[in-house]
Amino acid sequence: MLVPEAEFKSSWDNKLADWHEQLPSLAAHFYVSQWVIARRALTFNFITKKAYQEFIDAENKAFQARQKQGNGPTYYVTKKSQVSQNFAKALVNDALNGNTPLREAANLMQMKPANLSKLAVEL
Known part of the structure; x- marks a missing residue:
């Protein structure tokens, strides 16, 4: 066909x-x-x-x-390119310091809460 x-x-x-x-x-x-x-x-x-x-x-x-x-960017490299570096750093820092709930920070970043710490390492 x-x-x-x-x-x-x-x-x-x-x-x-x-x-x-x-x-x-x-x-x-x-x-x-x-x-x-x-x-x-x-x-x-x-x-x-x-x-x-x-x-x-x-x-x-x-x-x-x-x-x-394994060509191609990792998930975290792609995520960093989707949002402002300053915003991502500030949000992740705030979440890891306990000022913003992890679930809310993850929602703003459109990712799972467990992945925020991995993103922090990439940032």
Whole structure:
């Protein structure tokens, strides 16, 4: 349904030396992942089952490598960018000194009360 057979077959270029080259453009055209395009290519015998499996294995390895790298900001770095540093420091300091209830401070920061002390370390 997402990748109609007739349109896919007319879009696929059998003349390319490396079938991988057309995955990004076809994925963008049909608004699906490259994995879906590779699967459709297998379904219509444009690629072999072995080529498809090699593609899937490479995609899985790349995904696992990205997971291990842990790229991206932590929750607390993101939270610090969402509110004023001065406000966050003042509120956390006030809450940890007992002047503002933890629940109220956490509510103002839109986080759980238990996470306020962790945010204080980040600040």
